Amino acid sequence: xxxxxxxxxxxxxxxxxxxxxxxxxxxxxxxxxxxxxxxxxxxxxxxxxxxxxxxxxxxxxxxxxxxxxxxxxxxxxxxxxxxxxxxxxxxxxxxxxxxxxxxxxxxxxxxxxxxxxxxxxxxxxxxxxxxxxxxxxxxxxxxxxxxxxxxxxxxxxxxxxxxxxxxxxxxxxxxxxxxxxxxxxxxxxxxxxxxxxxxxxxxxxxxxxxxxxxxxxxxxxxxxxxxxxxxxxxxxxxxxxxxxxxxxxxxxxxxxxxxxxxxxxxxxxxxxxxxxxxxxxxxxxxxxxxxxxxxxxxxxxxxxxxxxxxxxxxxxxxxxxxxxxxxxxxxxxxxxxxxx
Amino acid sequence: xxxxxxxxxxxxxxxxxxxxxxxxxxxxxxxxxxxxxxxxxxxxxxxxxxxxxxxxxxxxxxxxxxxxxxxxxxxxxxxxxxxxxxxxxxxxxxxxxxxxxxxxxxxxxxxxxxxxxxxxxxxxxxxxxxxxxxxxxxxxxxxxxxxxxxxxxxxxxxxxxxxxxxxxxxxxxxxxxxxxxxxxxxxxxxxxxxxxxxxxxxxxxxxxxxxxxxxxxxxxxxxxxxxxxxxxxxxxxxxxxxxxxxxxxxxxxxxxxxxxxxxxxxxxxxxxxxxxxxxxxxxxxxxxxxxxxxxxxxxxxxxxxxxxxxxxxxxxxxxxxxxxxxxxxxxxxxxxxxxxxxxxxxxxxxxxxxxxxxxxxxxxxxxxxxxxxxxxxxxxxxxxxxxxxxxxxxxxxxxxxxxxxxxxxxxxxxxxxxxxxxxxxxxxxxxxxxxxxxxxxxxxxxxxxxxxxxxxxxxxxxxxxxxxxxxxxxxxxxxxxxxxxxxxxxxxxxxxxxxxxxxxxxxxxxxxxxxxxxxxxxxxxxxxxxxxxxxxxxxxxxxxxxxxxxxxxxxxxxxxxxxxxxxx
Numbered sequence: 076x077x078x079x080x081x082x083x084x085x086x087x088x089x090x091x092x093x094x095x096x097x098x099x100x101x102x103x104x105x106x107x108x109x110x111x112x113x114x115x116x117x118x119x120x121x122x123x124x125x126x127x128x129x130x131x132x133x134x135x136x137x138x139x140x141x142x143x144x145x146x147x148x149x150x151x152x153x154x155x156x157x158x159x160x161x162x163x164x165x166x167x168x169x170x171x172x173x174x175x176x177x178x179x180x181x182x183x184x185x186x187x188x189x190x191x192x193x194x195x196x197x198x199x200x201x202x203x204x205x206x207x208x209x210x211x212x213x214x215x216x217x218x219x220x221x222x223x224x225x226x227x228x229x230x231x232x233x234x235x236x237x238x239x240x241x242x243x244x245x246x247x248x249x250x251x252x253x254x255x256x257x258x259x260x261x262x263x264x265x266x267x268x269x270x271x272x273x274x275x276x277x278x279x280x281x282x283x284x285x286x287x288x289x290x291x292x293x294x295x296x297x298x299x300x301x302x303x304x305x306x307x308x309x310x311x312x313x314x315x316x317x318x319x320x321x322x323x324x325x326x327x328x329x330x331x332x333x334x335x336x337x338x339x340x341x342x343x344x345x346x347x348x349x350x351x352x353x354x355x356x357x358x359x360x361x362x363x364x365x366x367x368x369x370x371x372x373x374x375x376x377x378x379x380x381x382x383x384x385x386x387x388x389x390x391x392x393x394x395x396x397x398x399x400x401x402x403x404x405x406x407x408x409x410x411x412x413x414x415x
Numbered sequence: 416x417x418x419x420x421x422x423x424x425x426x427x428x429x430x431x432x433x434x435x436x437x438x439x440x441x442x443x444x445x446x447x448x449x450x451x452x453x454x455x456x457x458x459x460x461x462x463x464x465x466x467x468x469x470x471x472x473x474x475x476x477x478x479x480x481x482x483x484x485x486x487x488x489x490x491x492x493x494x495x496x497x498x499x500x501x502x503x504x505x506x507x508x509x510x511x512x513x514x515x516x517x518x519x520x521x522x523x524x525x526x527x528x529x530x531x532x533x534x535x536x537x538x539x540x541x542x543x544x545x546x547x548x549x550x551x552x553x554x555x556x557x558x559x560x561x562x563x564x565x566x567x568x569x570x571x572x573x574x575x576x577x578x579x580x581x582x583x584x585x586x587x588x589x590x591x592x593x594x595x596x597x598x599x600x601x602x603x604x605x606x607x608x609x610x611x612x613x614x615x616x617x618x619x620x621x622x623x624x625x626x627x628x629x630x631x632x633x634x635x636x637x638x639x640x641x642x643x644x645x646x647x648x649x650x651x652x653x654x655x656x657x658x659x660x661x662x663x664x665x666x667x668x669x670x671x672x673x674x675x676x677x678x679x680x681x682x683x684x685x686x687x688x689x690x691x692x693x694x695x696x697x698x699x700x701x702x703x704x705x706x707x708x709x710x711x712x713x714x715x716x717x718x719x720x721x722x723x724x725x726x727x728x729x730x731x732x733x734x735x736x737x738x739x740x741x742x743x744x745x746x747x748x749x750x751x752x753x754x755x756x757x758x759x760x761x762x763x764x765x766x767x768x769x770x771x772x773x774x775x776x777x778x779x780x781x782x783x784x785x786x787x788x789x790x791x792x793x794x795x796x797x798x799x800x801x802x803x804x805x806x807x808x809x810x811x812x813x814x815x816x817x818x819x820x821x822x823x824x825x826x827x828x829x830x831x832x833x834x835x836x837x838x839x840x841x842x843x844x845x846x847x848x849x850x851x852x853x854x855x856x857x858x859x860x861x862x863x864x865x866x867x868x869x870x871x872x873x874x875x876x877x878x879x880x881x882x883x884x885x886x887x888x889x890x891x892x893x894x895x896x897x898x899x900x901x902x903x904x905x906x907x908x909x910x911x912x913x914x915x916x917x918x919x920x921x922x923x924x925x926x927x928x929x930x931x932x933x934x935x936x937x938x939x940x941x942x943x944x945x946x947x948x949x950x951x952x953x954x955x956x957x958x959x960x961x962x963x964x965x966x967x968x969x970x971x972x973x974x975x976x977x978x979x980x981x982x983x
Contacts, residue, residue, distance in 0.1 A: 223871050224871075224874060226828075227828035227832065228828075228832065272871075272947070273947050273965070274965045275820075275826055277826075278827075279828065279829070315823065335947060335948065335949075335950055358948075359948045362919075363918070395919075397918065397919045
């Protein structure tokens with residue numbers, strides 16, 4: 076691939092709604108199987124540092140300007156997650172009343188070892204930065220703890236308890252960002268929190284504004300305080316809240332687009348100039364199309380954004396195991412060949 | 416028969432096998448004291464009145480020219496005769512006594528009747544069923560119908576070459592027969608079928624009703640044919656004249672210019688002849704009868720509207736206000752003002768039920784479960800039928816929620832709390848509905864496909880389906896194709912709903928379609944698909960029947976599909 080990472084002139088410019096120096100790639104998550112295939116090996120050492128090294132090597136090789144850095148090992152709900160590919164959001168609620176809220180063994184920010192984020196620096200190629208992301212978002216973690224149906228009922232039955240749970244989760248996630256945002260290796264922040272279904276948001280926009288958005292606003296403020304851009308990864312319908320995302324919370328970029336909701340081509344026309352658009356090639360499309368079709372759509376999307384900027388090519392969500400490797404490579408190839 | 420004749424002055428002109436026909440003589444008619452009276456009291460009147468309100472609101476009243484409760488007839492009035500409130504209506508009544516014994520009052524005569532008897536009463540004849548007294552029980556199953564609404568005119572009109580429903584001859588005052596056990600069972604099954612079709616309103620319900628009605632009429636026609644053939648000419652002739660006159664009076668009472676002369680001209684008879692025959696048959700003069708119809712409607716307007724007395728007089732075709740005051744007092748023993756005041760109470764009660772149902776719907780939409788439960792109990796206590804509470808209270812509220820959900824006016828949390836409120840109301844209604852034999856609109860099994868644990872969308876669909884009156888079997892998540900199919904087969908589901916959130920699991924939906932084909936039930940069950948990655952083209956590609964974008968649309972589609980399957 077022979078692409079030297081250059082975060083500052085590419086992804087950072089995209090995040091600032093500018094034209095990058097070259098067609099830029101973006102992914103929020105890539106399955107380790109892809110790294111293994113392009114590198115010929117998996118993680119060479121266990122733990123957070125090993126995972127980071129794998130991401131740095133893999134994403135460099137694939138032509139990215141950054142590597143994804145998950146807050147490794149930090150979990151707000153420690154049980155479950157038997158099968159990460161699919162999980163119920165209505166699982167047994169751990170928190171159902173004040174007693175269970177108070178007795179819950181909340182993780183502590185200080186227990187988390189952040190040092191690998193700094194230790195990785197010598198290992199990173201020049202021009203590369205990390206994108207820090209939390210273990211799921213404010214709404215997602217709260218749903219994990221309460222269960223979605225229960226949460227909906229709690230909105231009416233015990234809003235004070237619900238607020239307490241949201242605030243506890245929000246403060247924990249903010250704590251991670253407050254510690255990591257200032258680190259030199261971190262180039263940008265990703266707040267990842269799914270807010271919607273295909274046809275609407277999971278809570279009323281007013282409820283999101285009351286319980287969820289204030290914490291995201293604080294996360295964005297933390298990023299901006301450290302002169303780093305902050306992007307939102309949030310699946311689902313967003314029309315009713317896009318004003319909040321851009322004007323109130325002030326995210327710099329938005330990620331996650333699905334053809335069944337709004338194809339990225341339309342989303343780009345809608346959002347260009349207001350907020351950067353990341354990724355967007357629909358996961359179902361990536362899974363079921365031919366490499367040629369993937370290449371053609373990816374190139375067309377890059378052409379659409381070439382003169383206006385504020386766009387990085389990538390999947391609508393992430394690269395899971397089931398997306399054919401050839402299709403993923405066809406997409407990245409479209410970006411790499413775009414500049415030739 | 417002899418006993419009946421002796422006790423009740425019943426005159427049987429002819430007895431053939433176990434069939435009797437009731438004829439009226441001039442002498443008997445002359446004895447009648449018929450007075451128009453308000454609709455109240457009497458045999459099951461209050462319940463029937465509520466049904467009327469329901470049918471009117473639901474639009475069924477205009478849609479079904481056949482019904483199984485009195486007040487669904489297009490026009491009903493009651494006649495007070497002696498101490499009894501009899502009723503007349505503009506539809507033929509087929510009444511079968513299914514249990515107990517009592518009397519069937521027809522005009523001025525009471526005929527003992529008991530289980531197994533069936534009466535066919537033409538339109539506009541005041542009559543009614545009453546208990547024999549002493550706490551005895553009697554159940555009468557009745558169908559009200561207008562043959563002309565169901566069959567071509569030349570088939571439905573007596574006297575025409577193609578007329579084939581002898582038992583419903585216009586010229587008989589009433590016909591009755593004692594059915595043997597086999598015929599009773601046969602008639603009962605037709606009743607069941609017709610009532611079920613009317614209640615459920617499945618697709619092609621009208622054709623289904625018509626088919627069963629035809630068979631019922633043919634059965635009764637054959638059974639009673641001997642009787643009908645023996646109606647004396649004189650009776651046929653008199654009734655043939657009076658019957659259309661009565662019909663015209665009911666249809667045109669609001670015309671102040673409607674007179675005996677005008678009707679006589681229409682019927683091509685002399686004024687004096689019509690007057691004489693009418694008086695002899697009805698026991699009341701033409702003008703008295705017409706005035707009573709007008710006063711009856713004046714009572715209704717006073718009770719149910721805020722019209723002034725002058726406006727009431729004008730709308731009922733009455734002559735002038737002073738005359739109206741005098742006639743009204745003679746008719747009701749009250750002034751119009753007194754009458755209106757006294758009936759306010761009744762109005763309040765009717766209004767109360769409407770208000771309660773509306774409050775049930777409103778509170779359900781707000782998710783106030785406890786309040787909904789209390790209101791449902793209150794509606795039951797006020798005498799509202801469980802079906803009415805379900806349809807006009809709970810399901811009406813859920814229907815509004817569904818529509819608002821489609822338009823993004825309400826969000827999932829509001830749908831969930833509304834569904835919870837509905838379930839609280841259903842705790843009270845369920846046993847009552849079961850006792851009344853009310854069936855769900857259809858049965859659907861729902862699940863997230865194998866390999867997929869996502870269940871929010873699936874749960875939402877379940878709630879929306881229940882909100883449309885469907886019975887839902889929730890199979891949960893990670894459901895293998897054979898479980899969908901096995902459940903549909905064993906539980907007689909009309910629809911299978913499959914949900915998936917992942918590109919990798921949506922393929923299982925095709926396996927469900929295939930499993931249904933392999934099990935040989937594909938033509939008996941519709942398969943719906945939904946979920947984030949699913950779309951219309953995928954639905955077609957795998958051979959499923961329906962894809963919808965959201966849960967509320969899924970519920971609408973499921974109702975339609977259930978009806979389609981039931982109509983097969």
